[in-house]
Amino acid sequence: MHELSIVMSILDIAQKQANKAQAQAVEEIELEIGELTGIEKMSFDFAWKQAIRGSILENVELKIIRPLGIGKCMDCDEVFEMKQIFDACPICKSPFVAIKSGKELRVKSLVVT
Amino acid sequence: MCATCGCGPDHHHKDEKKVLDVEQDILQENNLLAQRNRGYFDGKNIFALNLVSSPGSGKTSLLERTLRDLKEELQFAVIEGDQQTANDADRIHATGTKVTQINTGKGCHLDAHMIFHALQGMKLPSDSVLFIENVGNLVCPAMFDLGEKDRVVIMSVTEGEDKPLKYPDMFHSSQLCIINKTDLLPYVPFDLEKAKEYLLKVNPNIEIIEVSCTNGEGLSVWYEWLKSKVLVPFE
Numbered sequence: 219m220h221e222l223s224i225v226m227s228i229l230d231i232a233q234k235q236a237n238k239a240q241a242q243a244v245e246e247i248e249l250e251i252g253e254l255t256g257i258e259k260m261s262f263d264f265a266w267k268q269a270i271r272g273s274i275l276e277n278v279e280l281k282i283i284r285p286l287g288i289g290k291c292m293d294c295d296e297v298f299e300m301k302q303i304f305d306a307c308p309i310c311k312s313p314f315v316a317i318k319s320g321k322e323l324r325v326k327s328l329v330v331t
Numbered sequence: 332m333c334a335t336c337g338c339g340p341d342h343h344h345k346d347e348k349k350v351l352d353v354e355q356d357i358l359q360e361n362n363l364l365a366q367r368n369r370g371y372f373d374g375k376n377i378f379a380l381n382l383v384s385s386p387g388s389g390k391t392s393l394l395e396r397t398l399r400d401l402k403e404e405l406q407f408a409v410i411e412g413d414q415q416t417a418n419d420a421d422r423i424h425a426t427g428t429k430v431t432q433i434n435t436g437k438g439c440h441l442d443a444h445m446i447f448h449a450l451q452g453m454k455l456p457s458d459s460v461l462f463i464e465n466v467g468n469l470v471c472p473a474m475f476d477l478g479e480k481d482r483v484v485i486m487s488v489t490e491g492e493d494k495p496l497k498y499p500d501m502f503h504s505s506q507l508c509i510i511n512k513t514d515l516l517p518y519v520p521f522d523l524e525k526a527k528e529y530l531l532k533v534n535p536n537i538e539i540i541e542v543s544c545t546n547g548e549g550l551s552v553w554y555e556w557l558k559s560k561v562l563v564p565f566e
Contacts (some may be wrong), residue, residue, distance in 0.1 A: 220471035314537040
């Protein structure tokens with residue numbers, strides 16, 4: 219259940235940003251969680267619901283962008299979609315693949331009032 | 332002048348919305364502290380290893396054996412991570428090695444912040460080896476950099492050989508895999524070749540060492556690996 223640690227870090231970031239902007243409330247938060255990160259969506263949602271209670275994010279609208287896993291083969295330069303972090307190149311079968319996207323784990327933006 | 336109501340420049344609407352472009356990595360705080368730990372290790376020439384595995388694969392036994400066998404050659408210290416009890420720290424203490432126990436309580440992994448505070452109380456000697464034994468868990472510790480030089484994942488032949496496929500994040504982020512309890516191979520259906528195939532499929536760069544902490548088989552290879560990694564200090 220490391221998702222709870224992740225949610226607590228998000229709360230912390232939001233709180234600090236809101237304080238800095240002297241905001242009263244956060245209306246919307248946009249996250250970027252890549253498909254290849256070790257985040258289980260159901261655990262995340264469960265942790266989220268519990269953690270935001272009584273916090274500055276209590277009534278926030280949560281938007282999550284899920285970038286697809288994209289890899290580039292280091293041998294033949296093929297660019298392809300990855301379902302797993304260890305997917306081999308579908309063309310030349312090389313296991314040496316550079317992950318181009320899918321590992322994002324960011325707070326992108328907040329809408330505050 | 333405000334375009335909404337025509338008021339002066341000091342006026343703030345109660346429901347005024349503002350978009351903050353945060354663009355911050357969620358793990359940034361952990362990663363910054365991990366880098367701080369890493370700098371400390373580099374500065375003191377400490378070779379820090381993060382040991383991860385599922386519960387019961389033999390992390391503590393491997394440490395006990397290693398600490399006893401190499402104590403004349405290398406200087407060691409250990410950080411033990413468990414949810415509860417100081418049992419593992421007691422086992423390490425019995426080998427005569429400096430050890431600190433971190434109890435994570437309900438937590439399922441160590442993070443860089445916990446290590447940062449543990450280090451403050453340890454006063455580690457320069458040119459030494461630090462083993463950080465993580466909480467027994469192949470999922471959660473994978474995302475948390477502690478500042479270690481290398482991550483060592485341990486699996487044992489009493490587990491399924493498909494562990495690397497089931498928990499790819501952990502095996503993907505490790506530099507070395509130790510396959511433990513090889514003395515039990517004749518009695519269990521574990522397919523060693525398949526295990527290695529799966530390991531290399533998930534992480535083509537991973538090194539693999541097979542050992543038995545019970546009969547000592549393969550331990551010399553692990554010791555050589557360890558000694559080869561401990562950098563010779565600058566004169």
